[in-house]
Amino acid sequence: MNKFYSGLSKNGQPSNFVTFRPTKGFLRFEHGSGGTHGQFFSFVVETRDATHPITKGLPEKWLHTKDELYATLCGPAENVTVLATAQSDVTHQQEPMLMAIRYGLGRVFHTTLGHNEESMMDVGFVVTLDRGVEWAATGRVTQKVPEDFPTVDKVSPWSPPASK
Secondary structure, eight states: OOSSOOSSOTTSSOEEEEEEETTTTEEEEEEEOOOEEEEEEEEEEEESOTTSTTTTTOOSEEEEEEEEEEESEESOOTTEEEEEEEEOTTTOSEEEEEEEEEETTEEEEEEOOOOSHHHHSBHHHHHHHHHHHHHHHHSSOOOOOOTTOOOSSOOOBOOOOOOO
């Protein structure tokens, strides 16, 4: 059974949605229809758990390229650790961008970044996805944060390695 999903509940009724309130330091579950996004725009991602293996070594804040910023994610969202957030252009609240989820004996990495080719061609997206997948598979992260990781003022375009 899926413990974290977006949109309506499995019976088609409005579900609880997940919000993050950094001043309170916890997830809040609100009732209603969830799963929305605004326009494509570049936004600042804020690292919320700098000790987690996925986000360890990332800057406190970094600029993500133009993307859709998803808000009001749905689910019961059990055992969720919010790793990073960004301020939504729709809700004007900090919304979870990167999450680590414990599911039974397994691990799940969830990212809301990367909705089209442009938004996936970003060092911040590629690095967090790679580190998240490694953590989900092994429980640890060996990949270093590259020197060209985005800063709060500058996005960092990513190019695939040349084929041999």
